[in-house]
Amino acid sequence: MNEAWGTPSRNTVSNTATIHLDYGTWAGQGAPMTFEVDDDSDGTIEQTLMVTDDGD
Numbered sequence: 471m472n473e474a475w476g477t478p479s480r481n482t483v484s485n486t487a488t489i490h491l492d493y494g495t496w497a498g499q500g501a502p503m504t505f506e507v508d509d510d511s512d513g514t515i516e517q518t519l520m521v522t523d524d525g526d
Contacts, residue, residue, distance in 0.1 A: 483507055483517075490515070499523060 483489065490506040500523050507517035 484509060486511055 486509075488508040488511045490508070492504060492506075496503045502520045502522045505519040505521055506515045507519060508514060509516040
């Protein structure tokens with residue numbers, strides 16, 4: 471369970487990971503946002519997650 475968002479998560483991010491959000495390219499409310507995850511904080515992106523905006 472991804473408690474921060476209140477929905478089940480299929481992806482796991484470790485406590486040593488770095489997450490990059492490119493807020494400048496986000497289209498705004500209702501559009502998905504891309505999270506780039508560097509699992510071991512070594513500068514290499516291992517996961518790219520599209521997070522949907524299910525907001526009210």
